[in-house]
Amino acid sequence: MIQKRCYLPAVLIITTLMIFSSCASKPEQKAKDSREGDLHYQMGVTYLNKGNLEMAFFELNKAVRLKPRDADVRFAIGTVYLFKGEPERAIGEFKEAIRLNPTHADAYNNLGAAYVRIEKWDLAIEACQKALDQIGYQTPEKALTIIGWSYYKKNDPVNSIDYLKRALEIKPDSPDAANKISEVYISEGRLEKAQAILADLVTRYPKYVGARLNLGITYYKMRDIVRAKKEFRAVLRLTDSKSDNAKLARGYLDLIE
Secondary structure, eight states: OOOOOOOOOHHHHHHHHHHHHHHHHHHHHHHHHHHHHHHHHHHHHHHHHTTOHHHHHHHHHHHHHHOTTOHHHHHHHHHHHHHTTOHHHHHHHHHHHHHHOTTOHHHHHHHHHHHHHTTOHHHHHHHHHHHHHSTTOSOHHHHHHHHHHHHHHTTOHHHHHHHHHHHHHHOTTOHHHHHHHHHHHHHTTOHHHHHHHHHHHHHHOTTOHHHHHHHHHHHHHTTOHHHHHHHHHHHHHHSOTTSHHHHHHHHHHHHHO
């Protein structure tokens, strides 16, 4: 008697092999994606630190696709959006980073900075307070500066100066906190205090355009026209002629000249 042989259809065999092959490769593919995502993340952060926003975004966008649930990756691309002048998109990325890691202090800090960009002062204060609440937060002077500035914009100079002073106590050479507190002093007419802070700041950071502009405004209000001209011309020399700082410096020079 001839026994009949049973043959599995070729398509079924191939399909079965593909299923087992796919199942076996998933962990390997996930590990590969993680490694590639880490590489793109590191490259993106390097470009970001060098100020190359285009390449930073290119690399970090790849990292997000490979590691969408990585809080640090979402934080980094949010920071790129912030520097690119897209605060709404930055806010979305920072919130996602916080959802993935509720203790991400830097994400809270930069979320506060993004809210400042769209003039949501109370939300900026709330976000930065949460940054300060996180154990091990390495740069509290940044959150304190944002809070202090937000209070200034809320017409609360007392709280503004208090927080900015706290920032300077933590990091006495913090240029942003020093510049911001000088603006509060200018608005209150405390010109001598503003001038002392700004003169020191400009000596230490001669290319700090915001400080030079504020020093020029201070000298203008003190009727020291010669020194005011010097600072306003420095602003024009150091920054793009289309920038807000340059326009303001040119406006003061037009008044003087």
